[in-house]
Amino acid sequence: MRLGFGIFLGYFLIAILAGYFVLNVFVDEIKPSARQSMEDSLVDAANLLAELAVDDMVENRLAAGDFSKRVAAYQARQLDASIWGFSRKRPGFRIYITDAKGIVQYDSAHEDLGRDYSQWNDVYLTLKGQYGVRSSPAKALGESGSTIMHVAAPIKLDNKVIGVLTIAKSNLAVEPFIQRTQRKIETAGYWLLGASLLIGVLISLWLSASLQKLVAYAEAVTRGERVVLPALSLTEIKRLGLSLQSMRERLEGKRYIEEYTMTLTHEMKSPLTAIQAASELLQEPMPEEQKQKFLSSISDQARRLHVLIEKMLQQASLETRQTLENAERVNLSAVIKRALDGFGPKLEKKLLKLHVSIPDQAMVQGDPFLLEQVMLNLIENAADFSPRGGALGLTLERKDQVWSVCLRDHGSGIPDYAMGRVFERYYSLPRPEGGAKSTGLGLTFVKKVMDLHGGRVTLDNHPEGGAEARLDIPASL
Known part of the structure; x- marks a missing residue:
């Protein structure tokens, strides 16, 4: 596997997993958050209506009193409300009131009058002085697959609970807002994922380019080529390149010294042997003509040594140079x-x-x-x-x-x-x-x-x- 592809694949998997978990966390939190907000509003509304229903509850005229008339007027209203782009035409509350025994005394839907609700959590808990709330299936309202939230508030007289008022509202009321928010989060998440992947590609190419330069440099050094350390961007990779260059120069310097020493020794043997032989012969008596011949040989061999040393010094001066110093x-x-x-x-x-x-x-x-x-x-x-x-x-x-x-x-x-x-x-x-x-x-x-x-x-x-x-x-x- 190529290094650049491996880096990108790793980044891609991390980005996908991170995106998946983050999107799921956001999406999973949308519905609970929306319903918590609706429940908070229902708590305020239930407690307000409970106060308004006290007088009719005490005088036993819930069915024909001012409270029931006001609720009927509320249900008959045409709202014509536009909430963040969603139209709202009709009221969405159902209100029922039970007495201290949990028997329904009033129902804005006119369905459950006289029924015993004392076992339902909203009524049961409120009568015990606790916060009463429940969610029940909405099949009775023809809203299959949805639920209805019931939030209760106590009706009190002289600090004594004499009844319970419950507001019921379908969770479908907040479903459009949930779906729109979910779509927006998912769209933003996909854009973010795409941008992350693009950044991953660029980072992978950037890292891969630097490493490929370093690999090419190392391969050229292995082949014995004289190459200059390329420009590297990342600090760690640059340090690695400089370390390789320093190691190369030290190894080359050691090898060159060994080679030059061996070569110089080998090449100098022949002229030195000739000079030694001629000088030994010159110590013996001989004709002038032969003497001049040996002296000429010594001069030629000395000149040969001089040329050899000069050439090797020139060569040595270039071996460790990577660029021109005095261009x-x-x-x-x-x-x-x-x-x-x-x-x-x-x-x-x-x-x-x-x-x-x-x-x-x-x-x-x-x-x-x-x-x-x-x-x-x-x-x-x-x-x-x-x-x-x-x-x-x-x-x-x-x-x-x-x-x-x-x-x-x-x-x-x-x-x-x-x-x-x-x-x-x-x-x-x-x-x-x-x-x-x-x-x-x-x-x-x-x-x-x-x-x-x-x-x-x-x-x-x-x-x-x-x-x-x-x-x-x-x-x-």
């Missing part, structure tokens, strides 16, 4: 000219003809010293593989957004078996005419410098013979 606008044409001037004597020594075609100005962003070392390495490599009295061709031209340097020799070219290894560290081909191998670090150095400059180096055989090295360096704006 500036550089005229590549001037860099190439300086390199050619510095290499002029060797070209003349081999009688090499140089054909140069470069503009006066070619601006790039980079390190002038490193770029000059790159050109020196390429020219040296081309000169080494060129036959005596041969020719080199060097051109510099603009191609789209890069400056392209092309250096061609007219040697034997690159063997097929070496094509994939020319930039490999310490890999070197034998020079023509019995020349000694190089350190195998020059082209590796060139490639690393090009990587630091965001450029590219290629080395291929030319269709007309010889080898051709090409540098592509991004042009500076």
Whole structure:
């Protein structure tokens, strides 16, 4: 399972479960809350009507007294009320009064006069001095599936309970309000759930993007590529990336030291052995001519050691660098000219003809010293593989957004078996005419410098013979 999908799936399940439970809690609380509110209003109404019914109750004229007339007038009213968008046409109360024995003395519905209600909770509890309330099925009113709430209040005379007044109201009266509130809560809940899921997707993508960058960085390091730690947003992930980078640098530093020590030791053995042998022989009497030959050998081997050490120091300076530290606008044409001037004597020594075609100005962003070392390495490599009295061709031209340097020799070219290894560290081909191998670090150095400059180096055989090295360096704006 991909990390981003896993994060989103986990967030999705949490959001669904949270939404389900929250919505259910809200919805489950709507009906009780609405009915509690209705019951509170019925308590006030029942106690008010109980006070109004005292006189008719005492004088035993509930059926024809002022109370019954006022209730009948109330029931005949046309309300024409609009309550939060719901129309109300008729009164919704049913009122009945029982005496102190629980016998119905008055019923606004004219259905249960004379019946014994003493066992119903509303009457039974009120007569005992407690709060009386009950809910009963509404089948008698043709409202199947609903209930009717009965709220009672005592009718008192001289602080003595002489009867009970009960107000009955169908719970269906508040059902429209409950359903509308439920719909609104559910709609808002679905919108909230959708917004949560969208946020979850964005968070998952954000986390996944940072982690994918870190994974790609780790994989590139594993492959031995020189990559810069990507920009990471989350603090913890950024700290993890920095820890990986620090660990990489320490491990690379340790490995490079080991490799360089072993390579330097190996490469130095041959010239040191030759110098030691020549110096020992010089301690013995010998002809002047032979003496000069051994001295010349010592000088050549010392020079070889110097070149080896310089190359390895150059290489070591690049191994731990991820970016250019002293980048500036550089005229590549001037860099190439300086390199050619510095290499002029060797070209003349081999009688090499140089054909140069470069503009006066070619601006790039980079390190002038490193770029000059790159050109020196390429020219040296081309000169080494060129036959005596041969020719080199060097051109510099603009191609789209890069400056392209092309250096061609007219040697034997690159063997097929070496094509994939020319930039490999310490890999070197034998020079023509019995020349000694190089350190195998020059082209590796060139490639690393090009990587630091965001450029590219290629080395291929030319269709007309010889080898051709090409540098592509991004042009500076």
